[in-house]
Amino acid sequence: MDNQKNGRRIFLKNTTMAAAAVPFSLSATDFKDESKKGSKGKTKYALVGTGTRGSSSWAKPIIQNYAQYADLVALCDINIGRMEYAKKFIGTNAPTYHSSEFEKMISETQPDTVIVTTTDCFHEQYIVKAMELGCDVISEKPLVTEAHQGQNLIAAENRTGKKITTTFNARFSNESEEIKKILNSGELGKVLSAEYHEYLNVDHGASYYRRWHGKKRFSGSLLVHKASHHFDQMNWWLDSEPVTVKANGKVGFYGKNNSFRGSNCRTCTFKSKCEFYWDIESYGSKELYLSGEAEDGYLRDGCVWDKEIDSYDAMTVEVAYENDVLLSYSLNSYMPYEGQNIAFNCEKGRLEVRVYDAQPWEVDNVFEFRITKNFNGTKAYGLGRDSGTHGGSDDKLRDKIFKPNQPDELKQMADSRAGLMSSLIGIAAVKSIETKKQINIHDLVDFPTEWKWKTKLK
Ligand SMILES: NC(=O)c1ccc[n+]([C@@H]2O[C@H](COP(=O)([O-])OP(=O)(O)OC[C@H]3O[C@@H](n4cnc5c(N)ncnc54)[C@H](O)[C@@H]3O)[C@@H](O)[C@H]2O)c1
Structure with a gap:
C-alpha cells in the first residue's frame, strides 16, 4: 500500500513538474512551412491529452466520422503507455509525442488546430503555446482553473491573432x-x-x-x-x-469524513465493508489507465476517502x-x-x-x-x-x-x-x-x- 501511495505522489509530482518543465523555446517563425498546411483541403488536428475524453470523444470520431473534413496528424501526452494504448483504441497511425516534445510535434506535423484535452490545470499552457506556434485551439471545458491563466490566454489571443474555441457540449x-x-x-x-x-x-x-x-x-x-x-x-x-x-x-x-481508507480500491483491505468499493475490472476503459499506471502512478480507482481530497x-x-x-x-x-x-x-x-x-x-x-x-x-x-x-x-x-x-x-x-x-x-x-x-x-x-x-x- 505504501508503494501505491508513493506511486500517487509520483503522478502528482511528475505531472506538475513535467508540465512546468515543457521546453517551449522556439518561436512561431521556426514553424512556418506552408507546404505542409491543410493537405487535401482538410483541417489538420493534433490532440494533446489522450485520456478518455480526448481519445473517445475527439480523436476516434475524427477518424470514424469526419475523415472527409479532418485529418488527425499527431497525438501528445505526458504518459507514453497511456498514449500508445489510446493510439490503438483510436485506430490511427498518427505519430505520438511526449509532452516535452510538443513544439517538435507542431513543427513536424503542422496541425492547423490543436485539441486540448489534458487534465484541467494544464489546458492554458498548451493553448498559449499552440497559438504562439501558429495554431488555432479547441479546448475542453473548463478553459482555465486559475485567474492568471485566463489573463495569459487573453494576452496570447491578442498577440497571435489565433482563435480559441471552448467546447461546451x-x-x-x-x-x-x-x-x-x-x-x-x-x-x-x-x-x-x-x-x-x-x-x-x-x-x-x-x-x-x-x-x-x-x-x-x-x-x-x-x-x-x-x-x-x-x-x-x-x-x-x-x-x-x-x-x-x-x-x-x-x-x-x-475525503477525511470516514473512519477507514486505502490507497485505491484494488489493493484495499476494506473492500468488503466499503460501500464505495469500485471494481476497475468492470470498467470498459480500464486498459487506458492500467497501461500507463506504472509510469506515473495515476490510480483510476483511487480512494474516495483520501484525506488530501x-x-x-x-x-x-x-x-x-x-x-x-x-x-x-x-x-x-x-x-x-x-x-x-x-x-x-x-x-x-x-x-x-x-x-x-x-x-x-x-x-x-x-x-x-x-x-x-x-x-x-x-x-x-x-x-x-x-x-x-x-x-x-x-x-x-x-x-x-x-x-x-x-x-x-x-x-x-x-x-x-x-x-x-x-x-x-x-x-x-x-x-x-x-x-x-x-x-x-x-x-x-x-x-x-x-x-x-x-x-x-x-
Ligand atoms: N465536456 C465533457 O463532457 C467532458 C467530459 C469529460 C472530460 N472533459 C474534460 O476533458 C479533459 C480530459 O478529461 P478526461 O476525463 O479525459 O481525463 P483523463 O484523466 O482520462 O485524461 C487526461 C489525459 O491528460 C494527460 N495529461 C495529464 N497531464 C498532462 C500534461 N501536463 N501534458 C500532457 N498530457 C497530460 C493524462 O496523461 C491523460 O491521458 C478535462 O479537461 C475534462 O474536464 C469534458
Whole structure:
C-alpha cells in the first residue's frame, strides 16, 4: 500500500513538474512551412491529452466520422503507455509525442488546430503555446482553473491573432436548447432571477473523488471542473455575464469524513465493508489507465476517502449578472439520485425544468418542463434524451466543429470569452469560500477594453 501511495505522489509530482518543465523555446517563425498546411483541403488536428475524453470523444470520431473534413496528424501526452494504448483504441497511425516534445510535434506535423484535452490545470499552457506556434485551439471545458491563466490566454489571443474555441457540449442537450428557445421567445418576459441545483449521485458523483478531480490544484474543484458547464449554460441562457460571486462550500462527505481508507480500491483491505468499493475490472476503459499506471502512478480507482481530497462536495453560489439577474446555484455530489432542478423567475411567470439522470423510481420523461404564467394557468410537457454520449450533445457539437459552414442559430459555439466567464465564476466562488468575501469578477482579470461591459453592479 505504501508503494501505491508513493506511486500517487509520483503522478502528482511528475505531472506538475513535467508540465512546468515543457521546453517551449522556439518561436512561431521556426514553424512556418506552408507546404505542409491543410493537405487535401482538410483541417489538420493534433490532440494533446489522450485520456478518455480526448481519445473517445475527439480523436476516434475524427477518424470514424469526419475523415472527409479532418485529418488527425499527431497525438501528445505526458504518459507514453497511456498514449500508445489510446493510439490503438483510436485506430490511427498518427505519430505520438511526449509532452516535452510538443513544439517538435507542431513543427513536424503542422496541425492547423490543436485539441486540448489534458487534465484541467494544464489546458492554458498548451493553448498559449499552440497559438504562439501558429495554431488555432479547441479546448475542453473548463478553459482555465486559475485567474492568471485566463489573463495569459487573453494576452496570447491578442498577440497571435489565433482563435480559441471552448467546447461546451452541455449547450447542445435537448433540454438546454429548449430552455434557450423559451427564453429567447420572450413568452415569460424579462428574467429577474434564476435557480440551478445540481445533484450528483454516489456513483457518478463519487467518481470525481477517485481521481484528480478531487484535488483543487488539478481541477480547480468541482466548482470549476463540473460547474463550468452549468455556469456557461446560465451565461448563455441569460445572454449575460457575471459581475459578483459569493459562495460557501465544504468537504462534508468524501475525503477525511470516514473512519477507514486505502490507497485505491484494488489493493484495499476494506473492500468488503466499503460501500464505495469500485471494481476497475468492470470498467470498459480500464486498459487506458492500467497501461500507463506504472509510469506515473495515476490510480483510476483511487480512494474516495483520501484525506488530501479538498474539492468541495457541498457548495452554494450566488451570482449577480450584468443584466441584473440573480442566480442561486448549488451542487451536492453525494446524493441518492442524479439530476437537476433549473428555474427562471420572470416578469410574466416561471419556467421550471426537472432533469432526471438517474433515480430509483420510474419517470415518464427525463426532462420535465412547466411554464406557469402569472394569473394565467400552467402547462407541463416532457422531452426525451437523444441517443449518443451526453444525450446526443457530443454529436451535435462535433458536427458544428468538424463540418464546414454549419449554421449556429442558437449561438452554441463558444469562444475564449465564454470559456473564461464560466471558469471565472467557479474560480471566484472558490476564492469567496476561502476568503469569506464577495468577489468581483473584474478584480480577477484585466479584460480587454474592447470587451464592452456595463459593470453597474460593481
Ligand atoms: N465536456 C465533457 O463532457 C467532458 C467530459 C469529460 C472530460 N472533459 C474534460 O476533458 C479533459 C480530459 O478529461 P478526461 O476525463 O479525459 O481525463 P483523463 O484523466 O482520462 O485524461 C487526461 C489525459 O491528460 C494527460 N495529461 C495529464 N497531464 C498532462 C500534461 N501536463 N501534458 C500532457 N498530457 C497530460 C493524462 O496523461 C491523460 O491521458 C478535462 O479537461 C475534462 O474536464 C469534458
